[in-house]
Amino acid sequence: MKKTLPASLVFGLALYSSLFGSTPALYAQTKSGDLFSTDGKNAIGDKELKAFAKAYVQFHKIRATYEPKLNGATSPQEKGQVEQEAVARFGAVLEREGLSMQRYAALYQTISADQELRDKALKLIEEERGKS
DSSP states (O other), rough: OOOOOHHHHHHHHHHHHHHHHOOOHHHHOOOOOOOOOSSSOOOOOOHHHHHHHHHHHHHHHHHHHHHHHHHHOOSHEEEHHHHHHHHHHHHHHHHHHOOOOHHHHHHHHHHHHHHHHHHHHHHHHHHHHOOO
16 A cells, blocks of 8 residues: 555645745756756655654644635735745744755655655654654
């Protein structure tokens, strides 16, 4: 049975994309291999995988806080303000973990495509949730 990261992360990345418009540069960068080693295998170390797991858990906390506010926004301006606040908070999390949004998205793509990495990431995510 194939394990996958929860669909809510996909939602989150889609939300991020919608907040910042299309991300062709991100996809071009990840498809060109700029974020990966030249031998075609992923170049994700334990430290970066742990940072991803921490950011992932924080993302869901932020999402749980801001999604109701976003759904309750009564004007485009209010919606924009809520989106900006949520993205700023997540940006601060990523910065604290030493990741950019582009690297976070690239990690997600790579982890989703690699069963071993997916298993490691899910274990780290569960450990991180246990600390919260």
